[in-house]
Amino acid sequence: MKTLLFRTNIDCPSRLAKASYGLDDLRGRYNRYSVDLLEADHLLTIHTESLQSQDIIQAMQKKGITCKEFRPVKNMNQYANV
Numbered sequence: 001m002k003t004l005l006f007r008t009n010i011d012c013p014s015r016l017a018k019a020s021y022g023l024d025d026l027r028g029r030y031n032r033y034s035v036d037l038l039e040a041d042h043l044l045t046i047h048t049e050s051l052q053s054q055d056i057i058q059a060m061q062k063k064g065i066t067c068k069e070f071r072p073v074k075n076m077n078q079y080a081n082v
Contacts, residue, residue: 003045006070007067007068011042019065
């Protein structure tokens with residue numbers, strides 16, 4: 001199982017509903033998804049076996065949702081510049 005992360009403009013219940021409708025087209029191809037409405041990047045997290053990032057991006061764009069793949073920085077030492 002892989003986890004895909006996306007920056008979105010899902011910042012309110014109406015955009016969340018649009019995103020849900022967009023993901024309906026992919027039903028059965030992901031296990032679960034979540035959206036962090038309070039986080040600055042409004043991260044959409046999808047757990048899937050078979051979907052690719054482009055599948056999600058296209059589904060969101062069809063519903064008018066801005067969606068870009070997000071890759072967190074790994075092993076970042078927050079104290080390196082102290």
